[in-house]
Amino acid sequence: MARRGLHREWHLRSRYDFQALHRQEPRNWLTLRDASKELGLHHTVVQRLIEQGILPAKQAVPLAPWVIERNGLVLPEVKSAIDALKSGRVARRRSATTKTLAGLSLFYEV
Numbered sequence: 001m002a003r004r005g006l007h008r009e010w011h012l013r014s015r016y017d018f019q020a021l022h023r024q025e026p027r028n029w030l031t032l033r034d035a036s037k038e039l040g041l042h043h044t045v046v047q048r049l050i051e052q053g054i055l056p057a058k059q060a061v062p063l064a065p066w067v068i069e070r071n072g073l074v075l076p077e078v079k080s081a082i083d084a085l086k087s088g089r090v091a092r093r094r095s096a097t098t099k100t101l102a103g104l105s106l107f108y109e110v
Contacts, residue, residue, distance in 0.1 A: 030073075032057075032066045038073060039082060054081045 035055075036043040049055040050066060055078050057068045072078065 028070050030068045030070055032068065035068045035073060041082065041085070045085065049078070049081060054078055 030038065032046055032050075033043050036046040039046060046055065046068075047066070050057045050068070055068065056072045056075075057066045059066055
């Protein structure tokens with residue numbers, strides 16, 4: 001099965017003149033998990049930084065993997081947000097029973 005897959009890859013690269021990816025070359029972009037490893041944070045924290053607009057990232061289409069430029073990790077606002085997270089200055093999420101949406105409680109009071 002693996003041999004068949006390698007043949008297909010070779011066929012596509014030779015037919016369309018695609019170059020093989022050389023892993024030795026440094027990339028100037030990272031995946032979400034690569035960025036989380038470099039920052040020393042859990043990947044969900046990095047995703048939250050992206051969703052809040054603190055860490056610049058792109059997606060080709062919705063639900064596609066995030067692409068993060070390496071130089072985005074050293075932006076001052078990213079560094080200050082990470083420092084705040086690591087030092088515990090950022091307020092933790094409130095419990096599910098106290099979350100509100102536009103002032104309305106998501107759960108009924110008993």
